[in-house]
Amino acid sequence: TQLLEQSPQFLSIQEGENLTVYCNSSSVFSSLQWYRQEPGEGPVLLVTVVTGGEVKKLKRLTFQFGDARKDSSLHITAAQPGDTGLYLCAGAGSSNTGKLIFGQGTTLQVKP
Amino acid sequence: DAGVTQSPTHLIKTRGQQVTLRCSPISGHKSVSWYQQVLGQGPQFIFQYYEKEERGRGNFPDRFSARQFPNYSSELNVNALLLGDSALYLCASRHGPGATNEKLFFGSGTQLSVL
Numbered sequence: 001t002q003l004l005e006q007s008p009q010f011l012s013i014q015e016g017e018n019l020t021v022y023c024n025s026s027s028v029f030s031s032l033q034w035y036r037q038e039p040g041e042g043p044v045l046l047v048t049v050v051t052g053g054e055v056k057k058l059k060r061l062t063f064q065f066g067d068a069r070k071d072s073s074l075h076i077t078a079a080q081p082g083d084t085g086l087y088l089c090a091g092a093g094s095s096n097t098g099k100l101i102f103g104q105g106t107t108l109q110v111k112p
Numbered sequence: 113d114a115g116v117t118q119s120p121t122h123l124i125k126t127r128g129q130q131v132t133l134r135c136s137p138i139s140g141h142k143s144v145s146w147y148q149q150v151l152g153q154g155p156q157f158i159f160q161y162y163e164k165e166e167r168g169r170g171n172f173p174d175r176f177s178a179r180q181f182p183n184y185s186s187e188l189n190v191n192a193l194l195l196g197d198s199a200l201y202l203c204a205s206r207h208g209p210g211a212t213n214e215k216l217f218f219g220s221g222t223q224l225s226v227l
Contacts, residue, residue: 006154033216041221042202042204042218042219042220042221043155043202043218045215045217088154088155090154090155098143098145098160098167098168098206098209098214098216099145099157099160099170100145100147100155100157100216101157102147102154102155102156103154104153104154105154
């Protein structure tokens with residue numbers, strides 16, 4: 001059974017601070033996606049990483065896929081209150097079912 | 113263009129009842145997936161349909177069933193509701209069957225409460 005462990009589960013920081021969210025597994029994934037979800041809404045895709053060691057940047061967000069394609073991290077620089085939300089990592093297996101395995105999520109609160 | 117639309121947005125049922133949730137994918141998308149998200153957890157995969165055929169099924173009991181119609185919309189049915197079925201049910205669509213780099217679009221979900 002493929003599992004994704006996210007840490008930390010909760011994070012409350014002040015505006016301007018940096019943070020990193022981790023997503024770890026013992027399984028290899030063909031790709032890994034990061035989503036952000038706001039209350040009452042569905043998850044919205046932020047990025048997909050496919051190649052081991054890949055780094056992608058989205059403004060103040062930096063995403064990295066581990067060399068072995070088993071783990072990933074999301075780093076936010078100078079967090080802002082608008083970054084508040086639930087961050088989810090999701091791994092895709094090698095089969096073509098379209099199934100995503102989600103981590104349990106990291107709830108981020110950025111205080112002004 | 114409209115995104116993924118789900119109905120109803122909220123639903124209250126009692127134990128033992130049956131429920132049908134509906135989803136309309138983005139125009140042109142042929143694949144629909146269903147996920148269950150319990151409060152405080154990440155979404156759990158229930159089903160994926162592509163071109164009206166079931167392509168994947170998660171670890172859910174037979175009380176859960178789904179289908180996809182010729183217009184690519186989909187319904188999720190849950191029979192004999194249990195308290196533990198209370199969750200946000202998310203529908204997601206994509207253009208193809210699920211290639212690695214293919215973007216998945218989620219609806220806002222149906223919040224089901226079972227009393």
